Amino acid sequence: MGLFQIIKCYSCSTFQVHPAKKAKDWKCKLCGEKQSLKRIYFESSAAKDCRLQVQQLNLKRNRTPSPQPASEIPIPPVIINSDDSKWKKFKANQEEFQDIVDDDLFSNLEKLNSENKVSHMYQLA
Numbered sequence: 244m245g246l247f248q249i250i251k252c253y254s255c256s257t258f259q260v261h262p263a264k265k266a267k268d269w270k271c272k273l274c275g276e277k278q279s280l281k282r283i284y285f286e287s288s289a290a291k292d293c294r295l296q297v298q299q300l301n302l303k304r305n306r307t308p309s310p311q312p313a314s315e316i317p318i319p320p321v322i323i324n325s326d327d328s329k330w331k332k333f334k335a336n337q338e339e340f341q342d343i344v345d346d347d348l349f350s351n352l353e354k355l356n357s358e359n360k361v362s363h364m365y366q367l368a
Contacts, residue, residue, distance in 0.1 A: 249297055
């Protein structure tokens with residue numbers, strides 16, 4: 244009889260029994276993914292031995308908790324203290340700065356307007 248090998252699919256992570264071949268490529272029986280042979284977990288001339296090992300390996304794989312995908316990990320709510328908010332501090336500083344700029348700008352504009360009126364008076368006369 245031939246030689247049988249236990250291999251693992253990289254896509255669905257299931258262990259499977261395949262007959263040994265010279266070719267290093269194989270196709271998963273469950274998900275149909277084509278892949279190359281990376282590791283042989285067990286070899287035997289009796290397919291029955293391999294099937295028993297595959298059953299045990301797949302049971303162990305199903306019993307171990309797998310990490311949750313990122314989409315299923317619960318995200319804790321973010322609590323922002325409104326008194327110490329960086330945005331509020333920024334806005335307050337910006338408003339304070341804007342008041343100072345507006346006051347200076349307004350006084351400078353008044354000064355320029357009064358100088359322009361005076362210079363126009365000299366030009367008209």
